[in-house]
Amino acid sequence: MISLPLREQVSGWTTETPTTPGWYWLRHAVFRGKAGAWYELQPIIVELGQNGNAPMMIFVSGSEWVRSVEDLVVGEWIGPLEIPS
Secondary structure: OOOOOHHHHHHOOEOOOOOOOEEEEEEEEEEEEOOEEEEEOOOEEEEEEOOOOOOOEEEEOOOOOEEEHHHEEEEEEEOOOOOOO
16 A cells, blocks of 8 residues: 555645546646746646647636646645536
């Protein structure tokens, strides 16, 4: 059995990029791009989506900002989030 570091067990945050589409919290994220690096240190809500066999895409809630998970260098995730009914 593999055990996670105590910090991740208690908080639920993980550095493993999710493979299931849905809504997630993302924090301490660093993305690489043509114009350089983009950093998002504060937690933000993002949606992971996929179209066919294309790489999973990250959509930032409330904006037009979209990135491939392949552009993510590092980040901490928690979710998927349940949408209240």
